[in-house]
Amino acid sequence: MQNSNPNLVVSRVPGAWGSLLVLIGFVLIGMAVGNILAVMILALYTSADTGSVTELLNQLITNPSQVPNGWYAMMILQGTVHFFSYLLPSLVYWFYIERKSLHQFDFRTTPSANVWFLAIILVIAFIPVNSKFIEWNGAMELPEIFSGMEKWMRDKEDQLSVMTAFLTEYDQFGQLLIALFVVVLLPALGEEVLFRGIIQTRLSQQWGNIHLAIWVSAAIFSAIHFQFYGFLPRMMLGALFGYLYYWTGNLKVAVLGHFVNNGFVLVMMYLHNINVVDINIEEKKSMPWMMVLASLFLSAGILSIIKKSGTAQNAAARTNQ
Incomplete structure (x- = not known):
C-alpha cells in the first residue's frame, strides 16, 4: 500500500x-x-x-526559593531558553533549509472533531499506564561499578525535582496562566515541531520505517531533557505523540496532546494548591493494577479508532485522486 504522505515517503532522501x-x-x-x-532579560528584570x-x-x-521573585525569574529563564532552543531554530530550519511552509507539516486534511476529542481523552487515559513506567524507571538501580554515575544521576534528579516543586507552588490564577504559556504551550509547540514534525519525518524518510523513526525520535526527545529517572515514561509519551502525528497526518493533533498532558498536570497542581482537590498528582504513588489495565485497554482502543480514522482518510484521498 502506497503511503500518500509526501513527508513520509519510503525512500532515501539525499x-x-x-x-x-x-x-x-x-x-x-x-x-x-x-x-x-x-x-x-534577568539583568533588566532584577536591575x-x-x-x-x-x-x-x-x-x-x-x-530557587531563596531568590526574590524567583518564580517569575524562573519563568523568564525557562521561556526565553526554550523558545530560542527549540521553536525558533526549528522554524528557521523548516523555512530556510527545507524551504517549506507551516501547512506542509500536515500531510492529510484536517481530522474530524471526534479525533481531536479522542486525542484529549487519550493523553488523560494514558496517565495510569505511564505511572507504572514512572514507578519502574524511578526504581532503576545500576550495577555497583557504576555507583558514581548513579549518584550523579540521582543528584541531578533531586535538583530537577526541587525546581519542579518550586515551579508548581503557585496559588494565583495569573501564575497559572503564565505557567500554561511558558511550561505548557511553548514546549508543546517547540518540541512537537522539532521532534515529530522534523526529526521523526526526516528519520522516516532516511530509514523507510516509520515505527523505528517514531521510537528513535521519542528516545531523543526524552534524552534531551536529562531526567534519567524519567526517561522511560517521557519516551512513552513521545511515542504516543509520534503515533498521533502519523495516524492523523496533522501535527496540531500532536501539539494538542502534548499541551493537554502537561496542562492537565499544572491545572491539577493549581487546584490542589488552592484546596479545591485533595489529590496531589505529583505524588509518586503506585496505582492499582486494575486501574492500570483499564487505562491500557482504553488507550489502546482510542489509538485503534484514531488509526482507523487515518486509514479511512488515506483511502478517501486515493479515491479522489
Missing part, C-alpha cells in the same frame, strides 16, 4: 543526515543565544549587573 546536522547546529546556536538573552545575574542563575538552579 542529504537527510546532512540536513539533520544543520538542524542540530541551529539548535545549539539557539541554546547559546537563548541563554545569553535570558541573562540580559542587577551581569556578574550578579550569573550568581542569580546559579541560585535559581540550586535553591
Whole structure:
C-alpha cells in the first residue's frame, strides 16, 4: 500500500543526515543565544549587573526559593531558553533549509472533531499506564561499578525535582496562566515541531520505517531533557505523540496532546494548591493494577479508532485522486 504522505515517503532522501546536522547546529546556536538573552532579560528584570545575574542563575538552579521573585525569574529563564532552543531554530530550519511552509507539516486534511476529542481523552487515559513506567524507571538501580554515575544521576534528579516543586507552588490564577504559556504551550509547540514534525519525518524518510523513526525520535526527545529517572515514561509519551502525528497526518493533533498532558498536570497542581482537590498528582504513588489495565485497554482502543480514522482518510484521498 502506497503511503500518500509526501513527508513520509519510503525512500532515501539525499542529504537527510546532512540536513539533520544543520538542524542540530541551529539548535545549539539557539541554546547559546537563548541563554545569553535570558541573562540580559534577568539583568533588566532584577536591575542587577551581569556578574550578579550569573550568581542569580546559579541560585535559581540550586535553591530557587531563596531568590526574590524567583518564580517569575524562573519563568523568564525557562521561556526565553526554550523558545530560542527549540521553536525558533526549528522554524528557521523548516523555512530556510527545507524551504517549506507551516501547512506542509500536515500531510492529510484536517481530522474530524471526534479525533481531536479522542486525542484529549487519550493523553488523560494514558496517565495510569505511564505511572507504572514512572514507578519502574524511578526504581532503576545500576550495577555497583557504576555507583558514581548513579549518584550523579540521582543528584541531578533531586535538583530537577526541587525546581519542579518550586515551579508548581503557585496559588494565583495569573501564575497559572503564565505557567500554561511558558511550561505548557511553548514546549508543546517547540518540541512537537522539532521532534515529530522534523526529526521523526526526516528519520522516516532516511530509514523507510516509520515505527523505528517514531521510537528513535521519542528516545531523543526524552534524552534531551536529562531526567534519567524519567526517561522511560517521557519516551512513552513521545511515542504516543509520534503515533498521533502519523495516524492523523496533522501535527496540531500532536501539539494538542502534548499541551493537554502537561496542562492537565499544572491545572491539577493549581487546584490542589488552592484546596479545591485533595489529590496531589505529583505524588509518586503506585496505582492499582486494575486501574492500570483499564487505562491500557482504553488507550489502546482510542489509538485503534484514531488509526482507523487515518486509514479511512488515506483511502478517501486515493479515491479522489
